[in-house]
Amino acid sequence: MPVYFLEKNFLFIWLSLLFACANKPVQNSVANNKNEDSSFVLRVLCYNIHHANPPSRPNIIDLDAIANVIKKEQPHLVALQEVDVFTERSGKSIHQAEKLAGMTGMKAYFAKAIDYGGGEYGVAILSRLPMEAMQNIPLPTAAGTSGEPRTLATAVITLPQGKKILFATTHLDAQRQDTNRLLQVNRIVEVLKQEKLPVVIAGDFNSVEGTQIINVLDSYFTRTCTTNCGFTIPEINPTRTIDFIAYAPANAFIVMEHRVVDEKYASDHLPVASSLRVK
Numbered sequence: 302m303p304v305y306f307l308e309k310n311f312l313f314i315w316l317s318l319l320f321a322c323a324n325k326p327v328q329n330s331v332a333n334n335k336n337e338d339s340s341f342v343l344r345v346l347c348y349n350i351h352h353a354n355p356p357s358r359p360n361i362i363d364l365d366a367i368a369n370v371i372k373k374e375q376p377h378l379v380a381l382q383e384v385d386v387f388t389e390r391s392g393k394s395i396h397q398a399e400k401l402a403g404m405t406g407m408k409a410y411f412a413k414a415i416d417y418g419g420g421e422y423g424v425a426i427l428s429r430l431p432m433e434a435m436q437n438i439p440l441p442t443a444a445g446t447s448g449e450p451r452t453l454a455t456a457v458i459t460l461p462q463g464k465k466i467l468f469a470t471t472h473l474d475a476q477r478q479d480t481n482r483l484l485q486v487n488r489i490v491e492v493l494k495q496e497k498l499p500v501v502i503a504g505d506f507n508s509v510e511g512t513q514i515i516n517v518l519d520s521y522f523t524r525t526c527t528t529n530c531g532f533t534i535p536e537i538n539p540t541r542t543i544d545f546i547a548y549a550p551a552n553a554f555i556v557m558e559h560r561v562v563d564e565k566y567a568s569d570h571l572p573v574a575s576s577l578r579v580k
Contacts, residue, residue, distance in 0.1 A: 341460050342557055343577045346376035347503035347546050349472070349570035352385040352422075353397060356536060356569045362391050366567035368404035371427070374562065374574055378458065379407070379427035380470030380503035380546075386411055387420030398425035412437035412454035414472070424454050424470050424504070431459040438492060440471070440485040448474050448481040453489055457498065460579060466553075467496050471504040473514070482508055486517045494521055499553035501577065503546040505570065510542065522547035525575040531561030533571045546575045553580055 353364045371379055384398050385391035402409035407427040414423035426432070434457040442448040455469045471489060474481035486506070493500050502522060508514035510527070524547045532539030548554050558576040
């Protein structure tokens with residue numbers, strides 16, 4: 302056999318092996334990237350909106366200001382507290398949760414806590430993702446305390462990769478004594494401990510870190526921030542953190558970001574934003 306043919310044949314085999322080896326890592330890299338892409342980062346916003354009344358303008362309702370905060374942050378899920386529906390002070394024709402949903406391109410679920418001003422007052426969930434199985438779960442109030450009834454709103458959320466989580470929001474009692482807040486947070490943990498889906502809860506707990514209320518919350522949930530988290534109230538020169546985002550179980554998410562949004566006009570609370578990588 303001629304030498305040039307052997308050399309040509311050897312060169313062909315060598316190039317074939319080189320091509321195969323070169324392509325193997327590329328295929329693995331594509332697979333790895335695909336796995337990485339399947340991990341979804343969930344953006345959550347927690348916001349006590351003070352029925353859309355800017356503290357600096359006592360008789361004004363400014364839903365645009367609240368909507369602008371939400372649109373700027375671009376969350377997938379929003380937990381709202383102090384929401385008016387068809388009330389005299391905010392507009393007898395205005396359903397604040399539905400209105401904000403329309404202004405931000407989201408869907409709304411409102412959970413009434415009390416009748417108020419000819420309408421209703423409570424908490425709400427806004428979602429950019431599919432939402433189902435919504436529930437309004439009343440929270441306990443001790444007899445004789447004159448505490449305002451409170452509630453826990455929940456909804457099952459379907460993430461883009463098809464995984465489901467439970468999203469919840471609440472607004473605990475605001476009285477000086479912890480009596481009702483303690484009853485309420487214990488009820489929340491009792492209810493959500495039974496949930497089989499991963500849970501994200503966000504709300505105004507009217508309690509600071511180190512209190513018995515937050516200790517109960519921490520007994521089951523992992524807060525998205527526990528040190529140097531930023532104060533959330535009042536809106537000017539804030540001094541306390543009472544608005545929190547938390548999740549369970551602890552291995553369900555990785556906290557990518559937590560911050561208090563510097564927005565001093567729209568409400569008497571500063572909004573809290575967290576980004577959670579879903580495991």
